[in-house]
Amino acid sequence: MNNQLKNKLIKNDRDYVWHPFTQMKDYENQDHVLIEKAKGIYLYDADGNQYYDTVSSWWVNVHGHSHPRIRAAIDQQMSEMDHIMFSGFTHRPAVELSEKLVEITPDGLNKVFFSDNGSTAVEVALKMSFQYWLHLGKKSKNKFVYLDNSYHGDTIGAVSVGGVELFHSVFKPLLFQSYKVSSPNPYLWSKQHGLSEDEAVSQCLQEVRTLFEEKADEIAGFVIEPLVQAAGGMIVYPASYLIGLRQLCDEYDIHLIADEVAVGFGRTGRMFACNHADITPDLMCLSKGLTAGVMPLSVTLSTQKIYDAFYDEYETFKTFFHGHSFTGNPLACAVALENLRIFKDDKVIEKIQPITTYLQHRFREFEDLQHIGNIRGIGMIAAMDILEDKAKGISFASNKRTGYQVYLTGLKHGLIMRPLGDTIYVWLPLCATIQDIDHILKKAKDVLIELKLA
Numbered sequence: 001m002n003n004q005l006k007n008k009l010i011k012n013d014r015d016y017v018w019h020p021f022t023q024m025k026d027y028e029n030q031d032h033v034l035i036e037k038a039k040g041i042y043l044y045d046a047d048g049n050q051y052y053d054t055v056s057s058w059w060v061n062v063h064g065h066s067h068p069r070i071r072a073a074i075d076q077q078m079s080e081m082d083h084i085m086f087s088g089f090t091h092r093p094a095v096e097l098s099e100k101l102v103e104i105t106p107d108g109l110n111k112v113f114f115s116d117n118g119s120t121a122v123e124v125a126l127k128m129s130f131q132y133w134l135h136l137g138k139k140s141k142n143k144f145v146y147l148d149n150s151y152h153g154d155t156i157g158a159v160s161v162g163g164v165e166l167f168h169s170v171f172k173p174l175l176f177q178s179y180k181v182s183s184p185n186p187y188l189w190s191k192q193h194g195l196s197e198d199e200a201v202s203q204c205l206q207e208v209r210t211l212f213e214e215k216a217d218e219i220a221g222f223v224i225e226p227l228v229q230a231a232g233g234m235i236v237y238p239a240s241y242l243i244g245l246r247q248l249c250d251e252y253d254i255h256l257i258a259d260e261v262a263v264g265f266g267r268t269g270r271m272f273a274c275n276h277a278d279i280t281p282d283l284m285c286l287s288k289g290l291t292a293g294v295m296p297l298s299v300t301l302s303t304q305k306i307y308d309a310f311y312d313e314y315e316t317f318k319t320f321f322h323g324h325s326f327t328g329n330p331l332a333c334a335v336a337l338e339n340l341r342i343f344k345d346d347k348v349i350e351k352i353q354p355i356t357t358y359l360q361h362r363f364r365e366f367e368d369l370q371h372i373g374n375i376r377g378i379g380m381i382a383a384m385d386i387l388e389d390k391a392k393g394i395s396f397a398s399n400k401r402t403g404y405q406v407y408l409t410g411l412k413h414g415l416i417m418r419p420l421g422d423t424i425y426v427w428l429p430l431c432a433t434i435q436d437i438d439h440i441l442k443k444a445k446d447v448l449i450e451l452k453l454a
């Protein structure tokens with residue numbers, strides 16, 4: 001791109017654009033990186049600099065950018081049908097995608113409801129669960145339980161079950177009442193209470209049991225990010241918690257809502273994180289990787305039992321009154337179908353197994369660095385914390401913005417390592433190779449050395 005156009009775009013970005021999750025004042029003296037091209041695991045800026053997209057462009061990209069089969073699927077679908085309304089009408093891409101999703105998700109999820117982003121997939125699940133209990137005459141079951149540090153999106157319902165103070169506390173006056181329980185964060189339970197992973201899990205499950213014991217009549221559902229609390233700090237917890245939670249939800253007649261928006265589609269090394277615990281949630285939310293990270297689309301899957309509670313004459317008001325203009329967009333559905341075909345044809349889940357083992361093994365090496373601790377991960381996700389005092393688990397003062405410095409220095413090294421506070425992590429696309437991992441970790445180490453954090 002020529003310099004004149006580049007400078008004009010950068011200036012107009014500052015003049016006209018308001019970016020998400022961004023303190024725009026930070027960009028008074030600093031430019032947003034102007035990306036011109038995305039291919040495979042790389043992004044390229046307007047000057048031709050190459051960056052490793054180690055966060056899969058906000059955890060969405062699956063098979064690498066600009067995948068030829070995805071491009072062809074868009075072209076093919078565009079030549080047939082762009083968008084139609086999804087009430088009174090249906091179409092082949094949505095029907096075939098629903099059939100496939102029912103086939104590959106945990107047994108017992110039978111119905112697919114479309115929306116267009118992760119937050120709305122969660123909103124749909126909350127509303128379905130609430131309305132289900134209403135139809136059963138259990139009006140008092142109208143509250144939800146969530147984990148400390150959970151993140152389920154930015155719409156008001158999703159924020160009501162969000163546990164990240166930084167993002168959510170400002171909106172508190174707008175939110176509906178929900179119950180928060182402790183996160184089964186193994187690192188925290190070990191540091192603060194000296195508990196083993198198993199002890200932490202049983203303590204956290206006991207807390208849930210106590211709440212259910214007292215409030216089951218008020219609780220519609222428990223919403224959870226299975227295995228990885230992502231935006232809350234890449235907290236990885238054991239599958240045994242999910243198994244125990246499924247049992248408790250069954251025992252107390254409470255819906256288990258699995259928010260697999262971030263972790264679905266192979267990121268944890270299995271197609272869905274729930275597969276690690278071999279459980280079926282009552283409602284399951286998917287987005288991000290659903291379209292290989294290319295088109296906005298999401299789904300909420302439900303059991304037949306929940307669906308049946310809405311199945312009646314129109315006059316009984318059992319209709320689920322929810323939908324969006326772009327519900328079931330044919331282009332997005334066609335892309336999602338092609339994504340699933342790529343998973344199957346290329347045996348993606350089998351192929352990534354050695355890569356995930358290698359990533360987790362190599363990440364452990366950072367444990368030796370002076371200011372790095374709490375290494376954890378699963379599948380293609382791995383994270384570490386930058387700590388001032390590693391032995392005591394004490395962080396740097398937040399105004400030092402250490403994670404942000406790592407990010408800025410990373411850019412100079414051709415690395416996109418967007419931090420969560422002082423947690424730095426990789427969330428790799430499933431196309432990443434051993435060689436990519438070697439290069440990424442070498443660059444990450446160089447950045448930490450340059451900032452005297454190693």
Ligand code: PMP
Nearest residue numbers: 117118119151152153225261262
């Ligand atoms: N749930 C989880 C677990 C997420 O990580 C996110 C997004 N990061 C969302 C929901 C919200 O998705 P979206 O940004 O597409 O609304």
